[in-house]
Amino acid sequence: MDSWIEVLEFPSASRDPQAHKAYTTVLTEGALDFLRRLVSTFEDDVNQLYRDRANRHTAYQEGRGPSEFSAATAQTRSSDWRIAPLPAALLDRRVDIGDVDPSNGPLLRNAMLSGAQGVQVDFDDGFCPSWRNVLIGHLNVANAARGQLPGDQEGHTRAATDGTSTVMMVRPRAWNMIEANVMVNGRRVSGALFDFGMFVFSSGRHLAELSRGPFLYLSKLESASEAALWDRIFTWTEEALDIPANTIKACVLIESLPAAFEMDEMLWELRNHSAGLNCGMWDYAASFITRMGHDRRKIFPDRNRYVSMDRHFMRSYRRKVIATCHRRGAPATGGMFAGVDDGSLTTHDKQLLVSACVSAKEGDALAGADGALVYDLSLVQPVQDAFAKHFAKGCPNQLSSYAARDADTVTAHDLLQIPTESDVSLDSLRTNIEVCVRYVKGWLEGRGHLIMNGKVEDSATAEISRAQIWQQIRHGVPFESPPAAVPDADSHSRAPLSVVTHKRHKAAAADRVTAPLVRELIREVVCDLNAAEGHPQEGGDGTTTSTPSTISSSADEAGDLVADLVTLRECPLFITTYLEEQRILRRGADRPSHAKL
Incomplete structure (x- = not known):
């Protein structure tokens, strides 16, 4: 055969x-x-x-x-040719x-x-x-x-x-x-x-x-x-x-x-x-990090504040x-x-x-x-x-209207000239973590995208989020100036968790991104997701912790996977490849699917 x-x-x-x-x-x-x-x-x-x-x-x-366009294909770039006509x-x-x-x-x-x-x-x-x-x-x-x-x-x-x-x-x-x-x-x-x-x-x-x-x-x-x-x-x-x-x-x-x-x-x-x-x-944007993120001289700027x-x-x-x-x-x-x-x-x-x-x-x-x-x-x-x-x-x-008006004016340097801002805010870090955890949780439940804070999030935004966290941990990227003082913990009953987080991690926020801090923030996101789904567990210190490990929720699994993903020795090229290699699809095979005819 x-x-x-x-x-x-x-x-x-x-x-x-x-x-x-x-x-x-x-x-x-x-x-x-x-x-x-x-x-x-x-x-x-x-x-x-x-x-x-x-x-x-x-x-x-x-x-x-590459730091320049290839000389081997210069004739292709300089010659006059057009693609075949488009269908109506x-x-x-x-x-x-x-x-x-x-x-x-x-x-x-x-x-x-x-x-x-x-x-x-x-x-x-x-x-x-x-x-x-x-x-x-x-x-x-x-x-x-x-x-x-x-x-x-x-x-x-x-x-x-x-x-x-x-x-x-x-x-x-x-x-x-x-x-x-x-x-x-x-x-x-x-x-x-x-x-x-x-x-x-x-x-x-x-x-x-x-x-x-x-x-x-x-x-x-x-x-x-x-x-x-x-x-x-x-x-x-x-x-x-x-x-x-x-x-x-x-x-x-x-x-x-x-x-x-x-x-x-x-x-x-x-x-x-x-x-x-x-x-x-x-x-x-994520490809800058997955390709060059190991280089301390090429810290990619906070995507939530400096990339547009x-x-x-x-x-x-x-x-x-x-x-x-x-x-x-x-x-x-x-x-x-x-x-x-x-x-x-x-x-x-x-x-x-x-x-x-x-x-x-x-x-x-x-x-x-x-x-x-x-x-x-x-x-x-x-x-x-x-x-x-x-x-x-x-x-x-x-x-x-716009035929070739400036095709040759964009240089390799233009493409590689990323912004120089190298600090990160605690809110931005937590947003990236939440995108990652929610995205991986969605995969475990058979969904490939989600709505979060009025935006659709898919593998592309999860990609830049997890890559950015990985690089910030790898190089200990500093936080911006500490956030303004917030009220005492007793007055936080209705405050957004991001505000509470500022209070809880004020000392860490004044310094840099670390793996322990990221893991703590991941746990907070997981706790929020578990609480929203009706199975929180109250910790001895009055904080909310995740569901007991005897029956792990998809949020628990997602948090564990993200914690691993952002602390790997090398940054994976694609989040979806990583998830596939973890047999995510097989683990979620018996969960309810959202597919509909």
Whole structure:
């Protein structure tokens, strides 16, 4: 036998009929055979990709990361060329809905009916890839591609495929993730190839016939060679599935420091399959730490206070993405506005939310971007209007208005010039800890993103949060000036925990970030989460402690994992890889899942 495929877990029809239905519908004999051929064909290339990534990371660790754009590809950057023409469905990119977990049927349904230009159907940053979620997610995607949205009556098909309707942009898992339940040739398959393969086999030809795809987002690419691999995968798939050549289109998220130095080169490699580039702000910021965080001279600034698109290095990054794309006839889109109405906002606060979103996205539009992402569906129309008013009359984008005006003015130094502020506030540290604990807790419970303090948090914000904590512990980053005096403990009955924390840790806050302090703050976050879920335990000193260890809550487990993650000897490149290696998905397999058909 030249190649073979094995599925390791079969959902029970009696215990989980929804997952069983998804399994039998998605993993057909034909789908598995296609996946076997796809993985076998590109097995050597994928293995080389992993070796190249390891070598690249070693170079950064040794201080040999790029300080200039490569001379070897100078001709690609200087030559005049453009990507293949975009299909009509991708000319208007003003608003995509981001972080749409395909296993959450109501969320997918509402996003597809939102009136946005596109929906980022996300198997990556906003998704927890439990086997149940993966199966139900792919069934929901296959049905949605045929106009059958979750919640529709059986057999009902809506006319949602005309030239003005919302398109699906499927985001497979990144190359760092695996699908642990499927093996080809005795090896577990990459999550990227599994998600891509299931999507294109079930829906690729159908969407192509409708001129609605297949369209994708590609996460966490690091180099032009990785873009070239995807291009070969697309070409092979088009031939294998009888999809017209150059029909598959993909938008690459620029989410890593290495990728920022090869934007032209990636567009060149994908020129026949390109749908442009996107700014992935927080993953990009985190990559500075995961690549160079061991270097005391490169302390990354407090992300909650000093990192935004107004800072020079981030502004240069956005400018480079936009100018590079427009020079090549490719759309460029800004990042996702994370603000969300969680149902508790007053009318005034809702107006403030819309105002903040419009202001941020008008900044993208003025910089030349062709669109951006939002999570809150109520922001779709305001953002569409914000971009439209900056477009030339009758134009669906800014490709002609901003063609190559400053592509060559962004230097390597601009991209690497991070702010010099090196202190941290106690509130900011605790916020980062809470994001991490809540995110990991969500994974344990089958969720890939959450709403916290009026913002959506996913693996990208968890990534920068945990990386920042790791670096602050590693180098003993100092705190800002001690917080102002607060009332005595007796008056704290209604005070926010962050205020109480200032009082409790005032001595430590005057000094620096330490592992014991971080662990204490983690325990406080865990106690808060346990108390909110109704199982606190009162400690002997009057403080609230976590649930007894005889039955650990998911918050307890999450706290333990985060405490380990931020004190490892080396900083992991990806939080999701770390969680996968801890067998998080297997440990949470028997917990209730939030996946819905």
